[in-house]
Amino acid sequence: MVGPLVFCVLCWSIYQQLVKQQNWQGSLQQTWKAVSGPNAWMLVLTVILIFANYGLEACKWQLVVKQVQPASFVQACKAVFTGTTLAFFTPNRIGEYMGRILYMGEGKRIQAISLTIVCSMSQLLVTLLAGIGGILYLMTYANTELLHTFAGPWMKMVLCFTIGAAIVLTLFYFRLAGLVRWMEKIRWLQKPVVYVRVLQSLNATILIQVLSLSVLRYSVFLGQYYLLFNVFDVHITAAQVAGGVSVMFLILSIIPSIAVITDLGVRWKVGIEVVQLFDSNISGILATSLAVWIINLVVPALIGSLLILSMKVFNNRK
Incomplete structure (x- = not known):
């Protein structure tokens, strides 16, 4: 019963979150019109990029978990999609780790969690570094008056915090072995x-390989946004x-959220505040945020819920 229950709860939660957002009907209508518009091919390409997005994440996970248990690419993809489903219901996506280790053997799952965290660290490091570049870009080229209204004195503070966090995370990331040796010296x-x-x-x-895959995955995210902004007439x-x-992703990584409850609202708010520094098409920004949310989170989460269902059916047959 777990698979069908997760699937039904997920669908209901998505619907509830959507209808609570302001102007969701307009964003949904604009999304629907784009399907038959002249730039529909860009929307189709954005959807296809789901497989590049999650395929790269699967490669990362496959690369690190082979230290405890080799996994095929297909198995890694299943783990990533299942993790996305459980991440949908938990604060800051912490359920993602539990979803992935379902595909690991008994006795290896706790070790797999620490390895999975390495994948998240690499993606967060890329987000922080790109966010630093994004903030510097906004401070240099964005609409100065709107930027002051949006961020004001907080921008420099966020920049300093992000630089500090990026330095600390880089040291941790490339000194994992030293961190383990330090932990071994502590009795408790x-x-x-x-x-x-x-x-x-x-x-x-x-x-470095994991970090490189994270950079490629981040580039896919940017490409999806670029395509969808064109689809919805946001001229940037x-x-x-x-x-x-990059600044949007940075803010989303800092703000605590639960994807199934608050994620869409946060994405809409942050998207409007940042992107309107370059273009005032609010409805297009909303439609883009909605489409990205559906393509990159909702669809993979639904796929993951079906995989959970298939795991249950398969286990029952066994």
């Missing part, structure tokens, strides 16, 4: 350190998309 950490000792097997080559350049969306 002797038991839990057993489960993170596998991090010592992640050498610099693997960490590729550089403006990169600068603005």
Whole structure:
């Protein structure tokens, strides 16, 4: 009963969140019109990029978990989609880890959690570094009056915080083995350190490969936004998309949220505040945020819920 229940709850929660947003009908109508518009091919390409997005994430996960259990690319994709489903219901996507380890063998799941966190660290590091570039871009090229209204003195504070966080995270990311050795010296950490000792097997080559895949995945995100802004008549350049969306992702990574409850509202608010620094088409910005939310979160979460259902059916047959 778990699979059907998750699927039904997910659909109902998505509907409830959608109808609570202001002007959701207009955004939905504009999204629907785009399907038959001259730029419909861009919308189709954006949907196809789901597979590039989650395929790259699957490659990252496959690369790190082979330290404890080899996984095929298909199995890695299933794990990523299942993790997305459980992440939909939990604060800041922490359920993603539990969803992925369902595909690991008994006795290896706790180790897999620490390895999965490495994937999240790499993506967060890329988000922080790109966010720093985005803030500098906005401070240089955005509408000065609107920027002051949107951020004011907070912009420099966020910039300093992000630079500090990026430095700390970089040190942690490339010094995981040293972190484990430090934990081994603390008596009360002797038991839990057993489960993170596998991090010592992640050498610099693997960490750089994971980070490179995170950069590629981030580029896919930016490409999706660029395509959808064109679909919904938000006239901004590729550089403006990169600068603005990077700041959007940075803010979304900082603000605590639960995807199924608050994520869409936060995306709409942040999207409007940032992108209107370059273009005033509010309805187009809303439609873009809605389309990205559906394509990158809702559709994968629904796929994951079906995979959970298939796992239940398969186990029952066994």
